[in-house]
Amino acid sequence: MVDAKSGDDSLLFLTDENLRRGIEAMFFAYRGFTSDPDRILQGLNYGRAHHRAVHFIHRAPGTTVGNLLDILGVTKQSLNRVLRSLFEDGLVEARVGRKDRRERHLYLTQKGAALERSLSDAQRARMRSAYRAAGPVAVAGFRTVLEAMMDDEQRRQYQAQYQGAKDGAP
Amino acid sequence: MVDAKSGDDSLLFLTDENLRRGIEAMFFAYRGFTSDPDRILQGLNYGRAHHRAVHFIHRAPGTTVGNLLDILGVTKQSLNRVLRSLFEDGLVEARVGRKDRRERHLYLTQKGAALERSLSDAQRARMRSAYRAAGPVAVAGFRTVLEAMMDDEQRRQYQAQYQGAKDGAP
DNA sequence: CTTGGAATGTCAACAAGGCTGACATAAATT
DNA sequence: AATTTATGTCAGCCTTGTTGACATTCCAAG
Numbered sequence: 001m002v003d004a005k006s007g008d009d010s011l012l013f014l015t016d017e018n019l020r021r022g023i024e025a026m027f028f029a030y031r032g033f034t035s036d037p038d039r040i041l042q043g044l045n046y047g048r049a050h051h052r053a054v055h056f057i058h059r060a061p062g063t064t065v066g067n068l069l070d071i072l073g074v075t076k077q078s079l080n081r082v083l084r085s086l087f088e089d090g091l092v093e094a095r096v097g098r099k100d101r102r103e104r105h106l107y108l109t110q111k112g113a114a115l116e117r118s119l120s121d122a123q124r125a126r127m128r129s130a131y132r133a134a135g136p137v138a139v140a141g142f143r144t145v146l147e148a149m150m151d152d153e154q155r156r157q158y159q160a161q162y163q164g165a166k167d168g169a170p
Numbered sequence: 171m172v173d174a175k176s177g178d179d180s181l182l183f184l185t186d187e188n189l190r191r192g193i194e195a196m197f198f199a200y201r202g203f204t205s206d207p208d209r210i211l212q213g214l215n216y217g218r219a220h221h222r223a224v225h226f227i228h229r230a231p232g233t234t235v236g237n238l239l240d241i242l243g244v245t246k247q248s249l250n251r252v253l254r255s256l257f258e259d260g261l262v263e264a265r266v267g268r269k270d271r272r273e274r275h276l277y278l279t280q281k282g283a284a285l286e287r288s289l290s291d292a293q294r295a296r297m298r299s300a301y302r303a304a305g306p307v308a309v310a311g312f313r314t315v316l317e318a319m320m321d322d323e324q325r326r327q328y329q330a331q332y333q334g335a336k337d338g339a340p
Numbered sequence: 341c342t343t344g345g346a347a348t349g350t351c352a353a354c355a356a357g358g359c360t361g362a363c364a365t366a367a368a369t370t
Numbered sequence: 371a372a373t374t375t376a377t378g379t380c381a382g383c384c385t386t387g388t389t390g391a392c393a394t395t396c397c398a399a400g
Contacts, residue, residue, distance in 0.1 A: 013306040019294040020229070022301070022313065023203075027222070028324040029316035030200050031243065033193075047385055052197070059190070066347060073201065078387055080349065102347045102396055124189040130318035131192070134311065136183040141304065141311020143192065146199035148300035154198040217356055236376060248358055250378065272367050272376045 036122035045089075049074075049082045051119055054108065057092060058116045062105040064097070071157055091115055206292035215259075219244075219252045221289055224278065227262060228286045232275040234267070241327055261285060 012018070037051050056071055057063060065083070069076055083106075086092040091112035097103035108116060131139050147155060182188070207221050226241050227233060235253070239246055253276075256262040261282030267273035278286060301309050317325060 010306060013309050014298055014301055016294060018309075019297045019301065020290070022297050022309070023225075023290075023293055024229075024328055025313055025316040026200065026203050028328045029319040030196065031324055032320045033196050035321065049386060055193075059194075064347085065349090074386080075388065076348075077350080077389085081386080084349090097347095100347080100397070102394090104348070120190070120193075123193055124186060126319060127189045127192050128184055130315055131184055131189065133318040134314040136180060137307070138311030138314040139183050139188075139192070141308030142315035143195055144304040144308040145300055145312035146195040148303040149199040149296060150202045151205065154201055158194055158198045219357060234376080235378095244357085245359065246377070247360085247379080251357080254378090267376095270368070270376085272365095274377070 032126065033123070036126055037119045040119055040122060045085070049078070050086060053079070053082050053086060054091065054112060054116045054119065057106045057108055058113065058120075061107050062095075064103045064105055065094075066103070068106065086112065202296065203293070206296055207289045210289055210292060215255070219248070220256060223249070223252050223256065224261065224282060224286045224289065227276045227278055228283065228290075231277050232265075234273045234275055235264075236273070238276065256282065 034048065038048065041047055041051060052072055053068065056068060060067070065076070065079070069079055072079060083092065083094075087094065089111075090109055093107050093109055094104035095107065097105055134142070147158065150158060204218060208218065211217055211221060222242055223238065226238060230237070233241075235246070235249070239249055242249060253262065253264075257264065259281075260279055263277050263279055264274040265277065267275055304312070317328070320328060
């Protein structure tokens with residue numbers, strides 16, 4: 001971590017112009033970031049919302065619906081519509097909780113895992129190429145800034161991975 | 171620019187796990203990135219689409235509708251719905267092109283500039299705090315990676331700022 | 341054991357903001 | 371004169387978000 005107050009012109013990176021550049025960079029980069037998965041999803045009856053659900057179920061198999069609601073930050077009605085279509089198409093399955101049988105633990109089926117792989121392959125390919133072009137130092141900075149940009153709640157969830165992955169009936 | 175092939179373990183930053191972390195960082199950070207303006211916009215009859223239009227009109231005053239279509243990557247019907255409400259509410263005004271009178275050159279009114287300022291103040295405040303916390307080196311890396319993540323077309327537009335800012339009748 | 345509240349599902353209705361297709365107009369270009 | 375370009379507009383559709391209301395199941399506390 002560099003002390004921003006050390007040098008003479010070291011605060012130049014905080015000019016409004018630079019901040020605006022950063023804002024636009026986020027805008028354009030996010031478009032690129034989502035474009036490959038979006039291309040795959042279109043025509044499959046799925047959208048970005050399905051991608052997000054599938055991603056986080058893959059990331060934390062056995063996560064509950066409530067957990068997913070927290071992570072995704074949408075209403076249960078919205079999530080439910082997405083999950084329903086994923087159930088119907090056999091991409092995700094819900095198992096009643098062993099300990100608490102109100103909870104549904106979510107898992108990808110083989111078919112779901114295949115879609116997840118195809119989506120994340122595309123997205124990681126772009127990430128990998130960007131990372132490779134930028135180099136490890138830039139990548140570290142990239143992650144540092146993104147983390148500092150999150151709300152506290154979001155940062156908490158970003159850092160606390162691999163949880164809600166227990167329980168769930170066979 | 172660091173050569174990723176130089177060291178021994180220098181490719182560790184390209185593991186799938188690291189790429190996935192980067193993907194989630196983008197997801198969560200983008201939520202934070204948009205949340206402050208979204209809060210301001212909600213209740214004003216406006217949404218993110220209005221914000222984007224206002225932002226880029228402020229960035230390049232006198233830009234044409236076609237220009238904006240390219241930048242935003244939406245259909246003219248979509249953009250037109252947004253512009254219409256901005257015209258009606260007196261936030262944006264369109265002047266017929268001097269040289270080519272088919273073109274409409276877009277400008278923020280005082281009122282529009284005020285909204286733009288309020289939105290961008292909020293967004294820059296978050297950016298500034300993230301930048302300050304991360305330091306100039308991290309910020310440079312942040313921008314490098316984002317740039318590498320854009321599509322060529324988007325990168326071209328990101329780099330070519332301040333254009334389409336001429337002409338327009340008084 | 342009863343009851344309150346939590347976790348989940350579902351129905352209905354609505355809005356924002358994407359999209360396509362079709363058509364209109366004015367002005368520039370050929 | 372014919373075509374192309376820049377723009378606007380109408381109609382309709384989709385995804386994904388929202389609220390509100392209500393039912394079910396079941397844990398936990400009184």
